[in-house]
Amino acid sequence: MTYSAFLMFILFLGSCSKTQEENCFIEKDNTIYKEEKPFTAQQILTNKPEYLEVISLKNFRPFKQDSTENENNFQDEKLAEIKWRREKEEYKNFREKFYNQFSCSNKQRIGNTEYCLGKNNLGFWLLKIDNHKADAYFLGLSFSHYYLNKIQTKPIINNGFLELEGSLVKIIQVGGLPGYEDYSAIEDGKLFKIKLDDLIKDSDNDGYNDIFENSFGLNTDNKDTDGDGTDDFNDMNPLFTSEKNKFSELYLQLLPTYATDSDFKKKHYYFEVFKSDCAYFHEINPNEYRVLFSQENQNKQTDYLKVTDVFRFGISKIKKNKNNPKQFFITEWGSSSVTDYSAEYKNDKWVLTMVGGSVI
Numbered sequence: 001m002t003y004s005a006f007l008m009f010i011l012f013l014g015s016c017s018k019t020q021e022e023n024c025f026i027e028k029d030n031t032i033y034k035e036e037k038p039f040t041a042q043q044i045l046t047n048k049p050e051y052l053e054v055i056s057l058k059n060f061r062p063f064k065q066d067s068t069e070n071e072n073n074f075q076d077e078k079l080a081e082i083k084w085r086r087e088k089e090e091y092k093n094f095r096e097k098f099y100n101q102f103s104c105s106n107k108q109r110i111g112n113t114e115y116c117l118g119k120n121n122l123g124f125w126l127l128k129i130d131n132h133k134a135d136a137y138f139l140g141l142s143f144s145h146y147y148l149n150k151i152q153t154k155p156i157i158n159n160g161f162l163e164l165e166g167s168l169v170k171i172i173q174v175g176g177l178p179g180y181e182d183y184s185a186i187e188d189g190k191l192f193k194i195k196l197d198d199l200i201k202d203s204d205n206d207g208y209n210d211i212f213e214n215s216f217g218l219n220t221d222n223k224d225t226d227g228d229g230t231d232d233f234n235d236m237n238p239l240f241t242s243e244k245n246k247f248s249e250l251y252l253q254l255l256p257t258y259a260t261d262s263d264f265k266k267k268h269y270y271f272e273v274f275k276s277d278c279a280y281f282h283e284i285n286p287n288e289y290r291v292l293f294s295q296e297n298q299n300k301q302t303d304y305l306k307v308t309d310v311f312r313f314g315i316s317k318i319k320k321n322k323n324n325p326k327q328f329f330i331t332e333w334g335s336s337s338v339t340d341y342s343a344e345y346k347n348d349k350w351v352l353t354m355v356g357g358s359v360i
Contacts, residue, residue, distance in 0.1 A: 024278040038170035041187040053193040060189035063167040097134035106152045138212035142308040207233030215304035242285035
């Protein structure tokens with residue numbers, strides 16, 4: 001059994017080993033937040049992906065220099081404006097080909113092929129434009145453990161390898177600023193090498209490299225992971241088959257929304273990731289952006305999701321009202337707020353009433 005097939009089996013068990021009633025409805029919220037200890041450098045290296053080679057450098061651009069110079073540029077409004085305009089023009093081709101899905105740095109041209117290091121809410125990518133064809137390859141390097149220098153002193157593509165200078169890091173809470181996090185270097189001066197053949201490998205030719213699919217639980221051997229007839233690259237919910245019922249519609253209604261964007265379905269690399277075992281939530285059919293799901297039990301999560309917090313939003317399980325079978329309670333949260341709702345299904349639609357919440 002391949003690794004991806006094993007992950008799909010685990011997801012299947014997680015959704016089916018309990019009934020939908022148990023997976024989606026709760027008497028009370030028993031969630032306990034447990035702050036994980038950051039990995040040591042040795043733990044990061046012990047648990048690094050097999051395809052990654054880490055080399056210690058004698059001469060390197062220090063983490064402190066790279067991170068503080070970048071921060072100083074943004075603190076000076078004039079410098080920030082100049083930098084923004086310069087990068088806007090320099091990476092215009094990447095912004096247009098990838099529909100503004102990534103921030104880009106360290107562009108390199110080899111013949112007719114352009115490369116750059118990309119980053120989005122999921123993590124780091126190698127972006128490639130070859131004869132007007134755009135492809136993105138996920139690196140699978142957790143931003144919780146790996147800091148990649150904003151300024152690379154050497155070309156990032158070298159002799160069949162992607163080579164990136166950076167540091168092993170941990171994320172720390174900034175005192176006096178609730179919810180604000182920053183990086184702290186554990187070991188400086190590292191070279192991270194990935195063989196290009198390993199990076200671009202796409203076993204099922206669905207448009208997502210194997211590293212991406214392994215990182216988020218998709219099937220590397222089947223371009224249609226959920227078997228719904230739509231290949232993963234064009235599926236808005238590639239892990240699970242969408243089903244329309246009143247509770248999947250409730251979750252759909254609670255998804256965070258953004259300004260309308262006519263090109264959202266072209267944004268194949270933009271996903272919101274939710275941590276939930278609720279089958280009703282899994283059955284949503286989003287029309288604004290793509291979604292992925294992770295198991296709630298950390299032991300059942302992919303190696304990438306175990307150590308990388310890509311969960312910017314969340315929606316709770318559903319609580320019933322014992323005194324009113326038509327009324328339910330549900331909570332949604334984001335990076336700076338929590339909102340509690342009362343939900344009633346009337347005339348084939350959900351009526352939501354805010355009953356509580358908080359802002360951080």
